[in-house]
Amino acid sequence: MMNPLQQxxxxxxxxxxxxxxxxxxxxxxRSLKEGARVTRIAPSPTGYLxxxxxxxxxxxxxxxxxxxxxxxxxxxxxxxxxxxxxxxxDILTGFNTYGLTLDEGFVAPNTVVGDYGxxxxxERVGIYHVYVKSLVEQGLAYxxxxxxxxxxxxxxxxxxxxxxxxxxxxxxxxxxxxxxEALSRIQRGDPYVVRLRSPGDESRRIAFDxxxxxxxxxxxxxxxxxxxxxxxxxxxxxxxxxxxxxMRTTHVIRGDEWISSVPxxxxxxxxxxxxxxxxxxxxxxxxxxxxxxRKLSKRKDPEAxxxxxxxxxxxxxxxxEYLLTIANSDFEDWRRANPDAPRSKFPFNxxxxxxxxxxxxxxxxxxxxxxxxxxxxxxxxxxxxxxxxEAYDKAFYQKLNADRAFAKGLFAxxxxxxxxxxxxxxxxxxxxxxAYFFDDGFDSSWELPEHLTAADAVAVLKAYKDAxxxxxxxxxxxxxxxxxxxxxxxxxxVKEYKKNPDRYKGHVGDVSTIVRLAVTGRxxxxxxxxxxxxxxxxxxxxxxxAAIAKLSV
RNA sequence: GGCCCGAUGGUCAAGCGGUUAAGACACCGCCCUUUCACGGCGGAAACACGGGUUCGAUUCCCGUUCGGGUCACCA
Numbered sequence: 001m002m003n004p005l006q007q008x009x010x011x012x013x014x015x016x017x018x019x020x021x022x023x024x025x026x027x028x029x030r031s032l033k034e035g036a037r038v039t040r041i042a043p044s045p046t047g048y049l050x051x052x053x054x055x056x057x058x059x060x061x062x063x064x065x066x067x068x069x070x071x072x073x074x075x076x077x078x079x080x081x082x083x084x085x086x087x088x089x090d091i092l093t094g095f096n097t098y099g100l101t102l103d104e105g106f107v108a109p110n111t112v113v114g115d116y117g118x119x120x121x122x123e124r125v126g127i128y129h130v131y132v133k134s135l136v137e138q139g140l141a142y143x144x145x146x147x148x149x150x151x152x153x154x155x156x157x158x159x160x161x162x163x164x165x166x167x168x169x170x171x172x173x174x175x176x177x178x179x180x181e182a183l184s185r186i187q188r189g190d191p192y193v194v195r196l197r198s199p200g201d202e203s204r205r206i207a208f209d210x211x212x213x214x215x216x217x218x219x220x221x222x223x224x225x226x227x228x229x230x231x232x233x234x235x236x237x238x239x240x241x242x243x244x245x246x247m248r249t250t251h252v253i254r255g256d257e258w259i260s261s262v263p264x265x266x267x268x269x270x271x272x273x274x275x276x277x278x279x280x281x282x283x284x285x286x287x288x289x290x291x292x293x294r295k296l297s298k299r300k301d302p303e304a305x306x307x308x309x310x311x312x313x314x315x316x317x318x319x320x321e322y323l324l325t326i327a328n329s330d331f332e333d334w335r336r337a338n339p340d341a342p343r344s345k346f347p348f349n350x351x352x353x354x355x356x357x358x359x360x361x362x363x364x365x366x367x368x369x370x371x372x373x374x375x376x377x378x379x380x381x382x383x384x385x386x387x388x389x390e391a392y393d394k395a396f397y398q399k400l401n402a403d404r405a406f407a408k409g410l411f412a413x414x415x416x417x418x419x420x421x422x423x424x425x426x427x428x429x430x431x432x433x434x435a436y437f438f439d440d441g442f443d444s445s446w447e448l449p450e451h452l453t454a455a456d457a458v459a460v461l462k463a464y465k466d467a468x469x470x471x472x473x474x475x476x477x478x479x480x481x482x483x484x485x486x487x488x489x490x491x492x493x494v495k496e497y498k499k500n501p502d503r504y505k506g507h508v509g510d511v512s513t514i515v516r517l518a519v520t521g522r523x524x525x526x527x528x529x530x531x532x533x534x535x536x537x538x539x540x541x542x543x544x545x546a547a548i549a550k551l552s553v
Numbered sequence: 554g555g556c557c558c559g560a561u562g563g564u565c566a567a568g569c570g571g572u573u574a575a576g577a578c579a580c581c582g583c584c585c586u587u588u589c590a591c592g593g594c595g596g597a598a599a600c601a602c603g604g605g606u607u608c609g610a611u612u613c614c615c616g617u618u619c620g621g622g623u624c625a626c627c628a
Binding site for chain 1: 554555556557558559560563564565566567576577578579586587588589590591593620621622623624625626627628
């Protein structure tokens with residue numbers, strides 16, 4: 001003979017046949033080595049991949065890897081209203097393109113591995129019901145029939161009486177319903193949610209140790225939070241407890257907006273008879289907003305989306321290295337000491353994470369990225385720029401692709417060696433950097449520095465053109481330039497010129513500036529000799545002629 | 554408003570009772586140098602405020618202020 005609670009739970013969950021014990025057996029403790037941490041990222045598919053989610057995922061990955069543990073992906077798709085088509089795939093491909101590997105769950109779009117699934121909450125509804133049924137049987141959960149209007153009204157009276165808002169204690173109306181009453185309302189077809197009968201007492205305090213923030217103390221939860229929404233789908237809180245227990249998560253590392261619900265979560269684990277995981281709450285990456293700080297916003301800040309970095313052409317390594325400097329600030333020192341070591345060798349530690357949110361620093365990202373790019377060889381850079389341009393700058397792609405050897409040649413200038421150039425922070429800097437290598441990108445509107453006259457410049461260019469040896473190496477080229485100086489009234493040695501500036505029209509640097517302007521249209525460029533060799537005799541001569549004509553007008 | 558958390562140069566940050574309060578980015582100057590970049594050297598720039606505790610507080614405690622988070626059938 002069933003007691004009233006059993007009758008109630010049976011009526012609420014006619015389809016449930018399994019028991020919590022059976023689920024325990026189905027998802028046994030993982031056999032991992034002592035101290036191995038099992039972490040996870042559990043995003044909801046509400047849009048494109050957000051920097052904050054990526055950052056949190058990276059911290060989880062690092063934590064698992066540092067302990068020979070495991071990192072998995074679970075999809076929290078319990079809110080159909082907010083769900084975005086393809087959202088999960090975008091997150092997964094994002095992880096993949098940044099080399100953030102998943103060990104279990106969704107590891108790529110439409111690819112699931114592991115024995116602790118399903119890894120998608122919408123497919124786990126039956127599992128949640130097993131536990132809710134059990135809770136109802138034990139009197140630890142109950143159906144609540146309060147309408148939205150009733151709850152709103154209750155809220156108003158609470159506010160008027162200046163007491164805490166929420167569904168708790170005396171305000172938890174349906175708590176008082178007998179199992180028989182509840183049963184008859186269910187049989188009548190009244191819609192309901194299932195709430196926890198909270199054993200908490202607001203006047204007691206609960207303490208826990210957050211792995212990042214340290215010891216935190218808060219009042220116990222006494223709210224009868226919703227376990228199952230009226231459509232039978234669980235809330236985040238309940239799904240978190242069930243999933244992370246069954247999937248044997250040891251460390252829950254998530255955004256710190258969750259910190260205030262830890263008392264709820266701890267209570268849930270206790271009521272369910274689960275051992276609670278360790279928590280680590282990651283501070284958000286912030287953005288400066290006229291004087292103040294705020295979380296990076298999907299709507300307002302383009303840099304909040306991982307797409308942004310791909311569009312701008314930041315190498316994945318740059319983003320990863322930058323994020324790591326935010327995560328553990330001693331990463332920079334480590335990197336300086338170990339310039340070529342793989343990131344996985346870095347001793348990452350949750351305890352080294354900042355307690356408060358860091359402002360996103362584009363300057364810093366650019367600096368990190370310049371270093372990353374400076375360390376790449378010409379082939380790598382060329383391939384990366386080609387790939388970037390193909391996706392985001394078709395015209396530039398066609399130019400480069402028309403002559404790949406030429407493209408590689410221009411990106412090879414001054415690359416490698418002990419003093420690499422750091423001109424580019426991202427691939428989208430490349431079109432401007434490379435413009436003058438192409439005739440249609442050459443800007444002929446340049447002007448001479450003020451201390452040089454057009455007539456002198458023309459004389460320089462004519463003399464240079466006559467002496468121009470396309471085969472000269474760097475040293476010979478520069479010596480040739482110096483040799484031209486005396487006859488033109490310029491000083492071949494800068495130091496000498498500085499001693500007696502009145503005796504000359506300028507020095508060899510001015511001569512090279514004139515040639516540089518004629519050939520590139522710019523005052524500042526990488527090594528001119530290399531540029532001219534790459535451009536080739538014909539183009540160089542054509543530009544010299546054009547410059548002479550321009551200055552002779 | 555209740556409950557949490559935080560506060561060191563413009564930014565990211567070391568620091569754990571006695572320091573000339575590191576370092577990095579950005580900024581400025583100088584040097585190197587045919588330009589630029591790279592590199593080197595130097596500069597400006599900080600412990601939010603008020604009370605305690607202590608021989609001594611950036612460090613510990615309490616308030617204030619400011620900033621952030623959270624108070625849903627969203628995650």
